Amino acid sequence: MSAPAPVTPPPSAAQGLPVLGHALPMWRDPMPFLLRQHTRAPVVRLRLGPKPVHLLTDPELVRGALVTEHQRFDKGGPFVDAARTLIGDGLGTCSAADHRYQRPLMNQAFRPACVTGYTAAMVDCARETVASWAPGQIVDVCREMRRLACRALTRTLFSDPAQLRLTAEIEEAYTVLMPGMWWQMVIPFGLVHRAPLPANRRFERARVTARSLIARMVAAYRARGADLSDGLSLIMAARDDQGRVFTDEEVCDQIATLMIGGIPATADLLSWTFAVLSGDRTLEQNLHDEVDTVLPGRAPVHDDIPALPLLGRTLTETLRLYPSVSVLSRRVTQDVDLGGTRLYPGDEVMFSPYCLHRDAERFPDPERFDPDRWLPGRVGREQREAFIPFGAGTRKCIGDAYGMAEATLAAAHILSRVRLAKVPGTPGPRPMLRMTLSPVPLNLTVEPRGTRATTAEQAEHRQELRSRVPTSPQEEPVDEAGASAGTPRCPAHPTDPAAD
Numbered sequence: 001m002s003a004p005a006p007v008t009p010p011p012s013a014a015q016g017l018p019v020l021g022h023a024l025p026m027w028r029d030p031m032p033f034l035l036r037q038h039t040r041a042p043v044v045r046l047r048l049g050p051k052p053v054h055l056l057t058d059p060e061l062v063r064g065a066l067v068t069e070h071q072r073f074d075k076g077g078p079f080v081d082a083a084r085t086l087i088g089d090g091l092g093t094c095s096a097a098d099h100r101y102q103r104p105l106m107n108q109a110f111r112p113a114c115v116t117g118y119t120a121a122m123v124d125c126a127r128e129t130v131a132s133w134a135p136g137q138i139v140d141v142c143r144e145m146r147r148l149a150c151r152a153l154t155r156t157l158f159s160d161p162a163q164l165r166l167t168a169e170i171e172e173a174y175t176v177l178m179p180g181m182w183w184q185m186v187i188p189f190g191l192v193h194r195a196p197l198p199a200n201r202r203f204e205r206a207r208v209t210a211r212s213l214i215a216r217m218v219a220a221y222r223a224r225g226a227d228l229s230d231g232l233s234l235i236m237a238a239r240d241d242q243g244r245v246f247t248d249e250e251v252c253d254q255i256a257t258l259m260i261g262g263i264p265a266t267a268d269l270l271s272w273t274f275a276v277l278s279g280d281r282t283l284e285q286n287l288h289d290e291v292d293t294v295l296p297g298r299a300p301v302h303d304d305i306p307a308l309p310l311l312g313r314t315l316t317e318t319l320r321l322y323p324s325v326s327v328l329s330r331r332v333t334q335d336v337d338l339g340g341t342r343l344y345p346g347d348e349v350m351f352s353p354y355c356l357h358r359d360a361e362r363f364p365d366p367e368r369f370d371p372d373r374w375l376p377g378r379v380g381r382e383q384r385e386a387f388i389p390f391g392a393g394t395r396k397c398i399g400d401a402y403g404m405a406e407a408t409l410a411a412a413h414i415l416s417r418v419r420l421a422k423v424p425g426t427p428g429p430r431p432m433l434r435m436t437l438s439p440v441p442l443n444l445t446v447e448p449r450g451t452r453a454t455t456a457e458q459a460e461h462r463q464e465l466r467s468r469v470p471t472s473p474q475e476e477p478v479d480e481a482g483a484s485a486g487t488p489r490c491p492a493h494p495t496d497p498a499a500d
Contacts, residue, residue: 010043010054010341021047030433031326034352038359042339046350053077053329054343056351059359059386061338065330065349067393072336075099075395077329077348083260086177086207090250090257091398096333099395105246106254106398109234115402117229118156119302119409125152126410127299130417133446138423141274141442145267147171152406153262157231157255160224163217170213174259176206214252214259222248231258262399264436268324269407273315274414275429275439276369278422283371287311288449291416300412305405308412313371315407319389321369324436326354328391353388354437362386420444 015025015033025033026048034055037044042058056062065073074096084093091102108114129148133139150171158166217232227233235254239245246254277284287310294300294307305312329350332343343349358366362382363373373379390397397403414420421444429439 008340010045011041012045012047013037013040013055016047019049021049021051023048031352031354031431031437034327034355035358038352038355043341051348054338054341054347054349056338056349057355058339059356059362059382062351062356062388063385063392064336064338065351066388066391066395069336069338070393070395071096072332072334073330073349074333076331077350080329080331086210087256087260088249088253090253092257092261096394101240101244102246102250102254103398104240105238105244106235108238109231110398110402112401114231114234115405116302118231118402119405121155121159122152122406123299123301123409123413125155126413129410130414133418135446135448137446138443139420139446141420141444142267142271142438142440145270145274146263148270148410149263149267149406150174152266152410153259156402157258158217158221159228159230160221163220166213166217170210170259173206173210173213174263176202177210177260210256210259211252214255215248218248218251218255258399261397262403264438265324265397265399266403266406266410268322268436268438269315269318269403270410270414271439271442272322273318273407273411274420274444275442276314276318278420278444279428280369283314284419287314287415291412295412295416297416300409300416302405302409304412305408308408310371311408311412311415313374315404315411316374317369317371320357320363320387321367322431322437322439323353323357323389325389325391326431326433326437327352354431356386356388359386416449418449419447421447 013022013033016022017024022033026046037046037055038057040057042056042061044055044057046053046055056065075093080093087093089095089098091099091106094102125148128151129144133144154166154170218236221228221232221236227237232251232255235246236251237245277287290308290310291300294304300308327350329348332347332349333345335345336343338349357363360366363386373383385392390400390403423443423445426441426443429442431437432440
């Protein structure tokens with residue numbers, strides 16, 4: 001029997017400091033720091049405080065951790081452990097064992113018919129957002145998109161009019177929690193977080209308040225006892241094959257997970273899309289032509305999504321360059337070899353979709369924004385497997401179809417009504433990672449767009465597009481992830497067969 005191949009320890013990242021390790025560059029400017037590590041080796045050793053973390057920089061190794069060797073890993077690491085302080089043990093942070101029980105229950109609120117039913121509220125929120133803008137107004141796009149996304153999520157979760165007043169309180173609590181979460185993640189010292197600092201006190205007050213508000217909402221729904229066919233009702237009524245249901249505490253965990261995962265992800269996708277369009281007049285005009293053809297003066301509906309292929313590719317390319325969740329982590333549960341690095345139970349790994357999506361071998365000219373790289377004839381398996389804005393495998397985001405539907409419909413409505421134009425003389429936004437990746441600053445000018453007259457050629461093209469779209473949603477076979485092939489998703493990112 002031949003001797004096992006020697007295991008070479010991975011190189012360590014530069015810029016480490018005593019005690020802090022690499023927490024300081026991760027806090028100050030994480031994406032450039034992580035991109036530099038991607039040029040060093042497939043696995044690079046970091047320290048966030050005293051704890052070593054292995055950064056995976058090769059897409060194949062990341063796919064091993066998420067898909068092919070996923071049974072050797074579990075949710076964990078500094079980012080997941082910190083998230084549990086806010087959202088508890090919901091679908092996004094629970095262990096693999098709990099996930100096998102929770103996912104089928106949560107799927108019942110995210111089936112294709114449910115997502116289709118939510119889209120009317122999504123469009124209403126986009127309409128209200130545009131109606132609140134005045135011609136010539138300079139708007140903070142990130143703030144406006146977060147308000148839109150928060151309003152859309154709360155309306156699809158909570159349709160009881162008596163509870164709408166909680167929306168503003170929940171949103172306010174989460175604006176404090178999101179940046180505080182990033183501090184908790186990259187400075188993993190309990191004593192620092194328990195110190196009587198103003199930031200820690202604000203974070204703890206917001207954490208307790210947010211949990212209390214969600215618990216009040218669940219209690220109100222339980223007391224009402226009526227099925228409103230909204231997200232919260234479906235989650236509370238969900239039952240698995242053994243008859244198990246969520247407790248009220250578990251329902252609170254799931255709602256908190258959806259709030260912290262759903263609001264910033266959709267808001268960042270829309271914000272980055274309008275940031276890109278403000279600097280690319282040709283692409284913007286092409287998108288205006290597409291929405292004017294498909295939506296001649298009316299609001300979009302769910303069935304319009306397949307008839308907006310350029311918008312779909314634009315959103316996908318935005319997710320490639322600017323994924324909202326840009327750093328993820330896992331904890332090793334069984335011995336595993338990744339790229340010659342031996343990892344053991346308790347070891348922690350992290351990886352960055354932001355950096356992986358800039359791999360020049362998978363995405364030629366990676367810094368160029370090119371929606372056409374996602375045309376059917378140009379995208380292949382390597383690109384699909386390296387593209388993980390929603391994760392992959394058994395822990396792939398349950399709300400990917402929901403988020404893509406919301407972003408597509410909201411962007412289509414906004415594009416059909418206004419231009420969000422760059423303010424002359426202002427610098428372009430830069431990526432700022434504080435829990436999620438946002439374009440900062442992003443102040444754009446509202447320029448109204450008139451409804452164009454439809455030419456005969458445009459009418460014919462519109463009819464051709466509409467003929468490809470079913471007149472009503474059709475029930476299709478549902479895969480293990482609770483979504484069918486007809487559910488709107490990233491055009492280049494179909495359901496992973498390993499997803500449960």
